[in-house]
Amino acid sequence: MATTNDLKNGMTLNLDGQLWNVIEFQHVKPGKGGAFVRTKMRSVLSGKVVEKTFNAGVKVEVASVEKRDMQYLYRDGDDFMFMDSANYDQISISKQVVGDAVDYMLENADAIVAMHEGNPLFIELPASVELVVTYTEPGLQGDRSSGGTKP
Known part of the structure; x- marks a missing residue:
């Protein structure tokens, strides 16, 4: 169990028997009234995105992923x-x-x-991959604004 003050992006929560990924969250403390946490979460199973607001300090169940x-x-x-x-x-x-x-x-x-x-x-998936170009068509005469060096 964790509180809403411990939320982080990418954290997976178990709410009402469903798993949700926290996409983004914002801790809001208005001048009047109690603080709250506004979250945007994606359902792990369906991919549906919802916005949910929690009171600050409320306990939520963190799923073991x-x-x-x-x-x-x-x-x-x-x-x-x-x-x-x-x-x-x-x-x-x-x-x-x-x-x-x-x-x-x-x-x-x-x-x-x-x-x-x-x-x-x-x-x-990884953020970047390295690929090798194995073949490319030669440049065409007059098909460029500057000199082509492609074979």
């Missing part, structure tokens, strides 16, 4: 196979859990998988 380093192996229909980098266990994650990350995943790429009670919640 374990983040594991995993490697994306391959796609099998609507499921994605990941391998745990620590113990080499392979797990299957549905397309619904992967979400928009499906458009940016490359085979054998690293990812962080958030797990709660053995179930994958969401996937975090």
